[in-house]
Amino acid sequence: MADYNRYIRQMILPGFGVDAQQKLAEAKVLIVGMGGLGCPILQYLAGAGVGTIGIMDADRVSLSNLHRQVLFDESDIGQLKVSVAAKKIKKLNSGIQVMQYPFQLNKENALYIIKEFDCVLDATDNFGAKYLINDVCVLLNKTWIYGAVSEYEGQVAVMNNIQIPDSVHYRHLFPKQPLRNEFASCEETGVIGVLPGIIGTMQAAEAIKWITRLGKMQNSRLLNYHFLSGSWYEIGLTHNPEAPVIDESFFYQTNYDMECINEEEELDDIDIAEIDVKQLLEVLKQPGHFVLDVRELHEYPTVDFVHARIPMSVLKESLDQLPNQPVYIICHQGIRSVYAAQYIKLHKGVETYSVKGGLTAYFNTVNNE
């Protein structure tokens, strides 16, 4: 082994040795997503000497990434994440191969890309990608390591672990993909930088154990971390009789982009007028207008121009709190407000308007004037 000195500190660990190092060198893993989870996964797997690492992401580095995606720096803004990451990782470890996939995983490319790897690390930020990874890994008999965050919490689990018989996969937890609008993404809800760092590092740890077959794995258990309480909670997982059989016909019939809206597709047909902040400021000068804030109650700052604050999570039960007049709806980024506008228009029958860019755009405009 040419790089003996590089790995000496892990190789001298009891039970590790040349054998485990050789397994790492021969391993091929794919990291889907090069964001808050993907960066620490890549850094630690490259450091440990995983021989072939595929990295996939279509996005470019932006300023709001840097608080959690600490592989990137200010000079990288605007560049493709995978090419920046590959360049930096080559400096960390020139002895490994990094394959770049500067596009999104989709139904057309997933089978032939994942086929080339032993194990997939899920560092994605949406349900469609997680269900796609799950189903393709089940079809191809590949192990995948799930990781995700939700506000101050994060979790990790090894799915479809081919090293144990009858391993569970993600559809044993949630057989059907959630509706697109049921859950907000990180883009909207905020995330503290260190949390995906912790979860991504846990995923890297599970990957190293899976590759080297050292120790006890997160086999059929979900490990949940709560940042604020600093505590971990473990849940044992078992087969769910309601989980669908994932075969080729199931895969080809499933629409991973669209499945999430099938119960809500009538909402998608409802056109919503978006107004920008300047138009909102004009509306605020008119008497009798009604502005609704749909952010959750813990989201800050509060603003004094709204007439009601009904969080998205309780909107469906709270329609009777709204007046029978046009409603101007605002949220943090202008994503949830579009859905709220569609929902209220359909079920309440009043005209609705969504404020484009949300309070982020509002404060940008107001502070620049």
Added chain:
Amino acid sequence: MGIKVLFFGSVTDITQVGELSWDYCADTNILMKGLLGRFPALANKKYFLALNQQIIHENCQLKQGDTVAIMPPYSGG
């Protein structure tokens, strides 16, 4: 002792607390009916239940001091 109920992820947006003590009830169906009465918005949420740190897929008998966790899916990265 009753039942300890733990809420995770976006479910806590509805409950506003991560944990509460619930009067003893015989099984998880009765427990969930009570929780839905107190938190109606839970009806629109996807989640699974875990009893004493094991996922459950059907109604389960409860005993004093049991812990039930309500776990929604997470998708952020």
